[in-house]
Amino acid sequence: MRLFYRSIALVLCIALSTSTSLYATSGRTPLRVENGVVASASLTASEVGVEILKQGGNAVDAAIATAFALAVTWPSAGNIGGGGFMVYHGEDGHATSFDFREKAPLAATETMYLGLDGKVVNNSNHIGMLAIGVPGTVAGLYKAHEELGSLPWADLVAPAVALARDGIPISYALYSGFQQNQSAWEQHPSSAEVFLKADGSAYELGDLWVQPDLAKTLQLIQEQGRDGFYKGENAKLLADFMRANGGVITEEDLEQYEAVEREPVRGTYRGYEIISMAPPSSGGVTMIEMLNILEGYDLAAVGHNSAQYLHLLTEAMRRAYADRAEHLGDPDFNESMPLDELLDKEYAARVRATIDPDRASVSDETQFGNAYESDETTHFSVADKDGNMVSLTYTLEFGYGSRIVAEGGGYLLNNELGDFNAVPGVTDRSGQIGTPANLVAPQKRPLSSMSPTIVAQDGKPLMAVGSPGGRTIINTTLQLILNVIDHGMNIGEAVEAGRIHHQWLPDITTFEEGFFSPDTVNIYQGMGHEMRERGRQGSAMGVYHDRENGLFLGGADSRVGDSGAAGY
Numbered sequence: 001m002r003l004f005y006r007s008i009a010l011v012l013c014i015a016l017s018t019s020t021s022l023y024a025t026s027g028r029t030p031l032r033v034e035n036g037v038v039a040s041a042s043l044t045a046s047e048v049g050v051e052i053l054k055q056g057g058n059a060v061d062a063a064i065a066t067a068f069a070l071a072v073t074w075p076s077a078g079n080i081g082g083g084g085f086m087v088y089h090g091e092d093g094h095a096t097s098f099d100f101r102e103k104a105p106l107a108a109t110e111t112m113y114l115g116l117d118g119k120v121v122n123n124s125n126h127i128g129m130l131a132i133g134v135p136g137t138v139a140g141l142y143k144a145h146e147e148l149g150s151l152p153w154a155d156l157v158a159p160a161v162a163l164a165r166d167g168i169p170i171s172y173a174l175y176s177g178f179q180q181n182q183s184a185w186e187q188h189p190s191s192a193e194v195f196l197k198a199d200g201s202a203y204e205l206g207d208l209w210v211q212p213d214l215a216k217t218l219q220l221i222q223e224q225g226r227d228g229f230y231k232g233e234n235a236k237l238l239a240d241f242m243r244a245n246g247g248v249i250t251e252e253d254l255e256q257y258e259a260v261e262r263e264p265v266r267g268t269y270r271g272y273e274i275i276s277m278a279p280p281s282s283g284g285v286t287m288i289e290m291l292n293i294l295e296g297y298d299l300a301a302v303g304h305n306s307a308q309y310l311h312l313l314t315e316a317m318r319r320a321y322a323d324r325a326e327h328l329g330d331p332d333f334n335e336s337m338p339l340d341e342l343l344d345k346e347y348a349a350r351v352r353a354t355i356d357p358d359r360a361s362v363s364d365e366t367q368f369g370n371a372y373e374s375d376e377t378t379h380f381s382v383a384d385k386d387g388n389m390v391s392l393t394y395t396l397e398f399g400y401g402s403r404i405v406a407e408g409g410g411y412l413l414n415n416e417l418g419d420f421n422a423v424p425g426v427t428d429r430s431g432q433i434g435t436p437a438n439l440v441a442p443q444k445r446p447l448s449s450m451s452p453t454i455v456a457q458d459g460k461p462l463m464a465v466g467s468p469g470g471r472t473i474i475n476t477t478l479q480l481i482l483n484v485i486d487h488g489m490n491i492g493e494a495v496e497a498g499r500i501h502h503q504w505l506p507d508i509t510t511f512e513e514g515f516f517s518p519d520t521v522n523i524y525q526g527m528g529h530e531m532r533e534r535g536r537q538g539s540a541m542g543v544y545h546d547r548e549n550g551l552f553l554g555g556a557d558s559r560v561g562d563s564g565a566a567g568y
């Protein structure tokens with residue numbers, strides 16, 4: 001059955017391209033190609049990116065085309081109604097990043113989710129119209145194109161228009177995702193129109209899924225660029241939909257939204273350069289702090305996923321996530337974040353000195369808590385024939401975001417504002433952080449964990465990596481990098497290996513089921529750690545430049561159904 005859907009995808013790809021790309025589905029054996037590679041959660045979207053590379057597009061062009069294609073083929077997280085981050089590193093050494101994180105609308109207030117009792121009303125920061133942030137994806141992709149693109153914008157949006165207009169087969173991943181959200185579709189007529197058949201029944205495996213409204217919106221974007229989304233017909237449609245349904249995003253919010261080109265954060269790890277996303281993502285800073293702490297240990301000798309190794313990782317995670325909770329937020333609203341210190345190797349050495357090599361520390365519950373984050377986002381990585389790389393993570397927050405489709409627009413809206421600290425001043429063990437850096441304010445961006453990262457060597461990009469997974473993203477990306485640098489894995493092995501997660505509070509480590517032996521778990525628990533098993537942690541996508549052999553490698557995590565690396 002799976003093969004059947006792969007072949008349908010392939011036929012679609014052939015239709016899109018003049019000659020077939022080489023491709024691998026996913027798994028421990030990476031794709032190895034000579035000219036360029038894309039690894040994403042949707043093989044069809046990866047193929048779209050490769051087609052752009054074949055047309056002479058660079059990594060940024062391919063990333064833009066892949067991102068639009070994912071908005072059609074991977075609707076749980078691929079989007080035009082959400083936001084995210086792109087990190088770029090050119091073969092010439094130029095590195096930059098684009099922040100297209102959603103913003104709170106102008107009407108937002110610090111206490112907008114609270115009732116008279118000071119508590120969040122009906123989970124309204126996560127569910128419903130007030131959780132929707134002003135989308136950033138189209139503005140971000142457009143800005144990246146203005147700065148670094150080479151092919152015409154319209155050519156990059158065209159494949160997504162075709163996929164939405166002509167339809168795609170319902171894969172098992174789409175089928176099961178739609179099923180899980182059946183009640184949401186039934187609750188919102190605009191969503192039912194997209195995710196249920198005309199007679200209200202569910203899509204079946206292999207059905208052709210056509211998205212005419214999305215095709216129309218993508219066509220506006222194709223023809224008018226950024227303005228096709230933020231002005232005119234779509235802006236009116238979205239603002240009208242908001243007004244009619246209790247939302248607060250207006251035409252003015254859309255008009256004023258700007259994506260920002262930012263300096264990435266930088267660190268080094270055992271001589272490699274780490275280039276990652278700066279705030280409003282917490283990803284880069286937190287990951288570099290952990291790498292700095294871990295650099296003081298001979299991790300290769302300690303052994304991949306040994307109990308001792310997992311202990312050291314946990315202790316680094318505990319400390320860096322505590323700093324994350326205390327200090328990080330939108331840089332446009334927090335001028336005094338101590339980024340230099342958090343990224344400093346001497347600071348890391350002082351933190352490392354507090355780690356007992358044989359015994360778990362205890363997270364100080366009087367200081368910080370944890371807020372709920374879901375597990376649906378998507379990451380993809382691109383390398384072009386010249387060695388330029390893009391690492392891009394974007395999201396709607398929950399799987400399918402708010403599950404609310406903008407009526408007539410055909411696209412899902414995010415529920416990203418749940419990433420703000422909803423209750424000012426209340427930080428407790430039950431799962432809340434109320435620290436000031438990440439409180440709601442008009443036009444502010446909520447703190448993110450998305451960690452698109454590029455590792456470079458001697459100023460040239462070596463690998464581009466990242467993952468979805470809410471707060472686990474930073475730890476997934478960390479372990480992927482350690483797998484390659486310390487443990488000598490190839491990019492396929494590195495994305496597939498089992499992972500753990502600790503985030504300061506709750507003081508529990510989660511282990512991915514099926515990867516760790518009972519002996520390892522026993523020794524680890526014997527050091528004083530509490531652990532729990534969980535299902536998959538993230539879905540990592542990576543590309544790697546094997547300069548010695550003149551090859552590009554793509555690793556697409558088999559943890560998600562439709563994933564695949566494609567290349568030529």
Ligand code: DON
Pocket residue numbers: 373374375376377378395397398416419447448449450468469470471473
């Ligand atoms: O920005 C963040 O960190 C979260 N909103 C991302 C959500 C996420 O990763 C869910 N999925 N995998």
